[in-house]
Amino acid sequence: MTHGLTGGFAAPAVEAAATFRAVLQAMARPGRIERVRGAAPPPPCSPAAGAVLLTLVDADTPLHLAGRHDGEALRAWARFHTGAPLVGPGEAAFALGEWAALGPLDAYRQGTPEHPDRSATLIVETARLAPAGARLTGPGVRDVAALSLPEIAAFARNAARFPLGLDFILTAGDRLAALPRSARVEAG
């Protein structure tokens, strides 16, 4: 299936609303894992990452597909369903891929001191997502939270640049979590 016409939301307004609430709760509460549904993107894209694309990405937001995700099937699907220009990391508002393929993080827009919001959001596909591993503190976390992250140092460096920096949505199957730049990350 390389035409990419299927696998979108059946009821876009309602399914996008539910997906956004899940992403919002995840971003507002680092460490929280949410479940989303409705998207059926071609592999290797996870259903959760597909739902995030359908909910947040459109012709106004250049998208970078990294590594294995930069295949013909997913390119066609993303083009048809979102209309997003497919670009390199330097111009991207959103990027999607596995952790090893997404780096180095310095290649993405980090925002400016006057406009820290003009930074990229990275959708990181992971094999597993669990509330264990790295220690998270900061806004959105009552005392301390835990989340399985692909590494510690890069996220700690990102947080140290606050208010500049990248924001991350981590996806695995139909589940997602998020790591805003405000979250302080330490080894668990």
Place this chain on the structure above:
Amino acid sequence: MTPDDADYTFAYLDEATKRMIRRAVLKAVAIPGYQTPFASREMPMPYGWGTGGVQLTAACLTPDDVLKVIDQGADDTTNAVSIRAFFAKVAGVATTESTREATIIQTRHRIPETPLTEDQIMVFQVPIPEPLRFLEPRETETRRMHALADYGLMQVRLYEDVARHGAVTLAYAYPVRVAGRYVMDPSPIPRFDNPKLDRSPALMLFGAGREQRIYALPPWTRVESLDFEDHPFEASKPDRPCALCGAEDSYLDEVIVDDAGGRMFVCSDTDHCANRRAAGAQASAP
């Protein structure tokens, strides 16, 4: 919904607009207290009626939500009734006047007295989002001041109050510092409500429609009202109990009751007051 109403897309706004607002909300949440620009739309109500809050609510609503709207604490004023009716029509969501039952609470100028929970989202209507605007009219300058965390001007403004009046006289829109970084206008809530912002379990979103800004307080975020070591911040309210339910710890409105200067002080939060009276509370005889 009637067939006519079904012609609206869910929650009124088109999907491209909702995506734009949702992206701004996520950036606002990731940078607590920073005013994120967004392309505010015209809404079927005038600026000043809460178009910023309405756009945030529209972007956050799901069909399962229960919406509460308050204006100065009251569920039954024109603004609150209209916005509740609007979303009942264009989103088909359930509405309530009960703080406990609500999942999204859109508010103008109050935070409910009933403690909020982790499962709730507060949406504030904001007229002027820039706390430095009356000190520095140029957006280019206030933007640089936020970038440098240069808030000396605000401290001087508060100091001048202390020097002239012996205390900071700001009664509402009292500026706060968020997570030790950005100074933020909490919207025109009374300073009595400022402590409720600090480490709140609920996510708080702020929308300014005319000024095209969205900002946010994630749950459990540290929110300090600006003050001085020798003049610490004090939440204040009229020094008397509610004339209806007798509450000593809720924020009160002054209501003129006749042509002879008669007045009474009653809870501004109508749901809180009604619940207390339903549970048997009453004002002690004067």
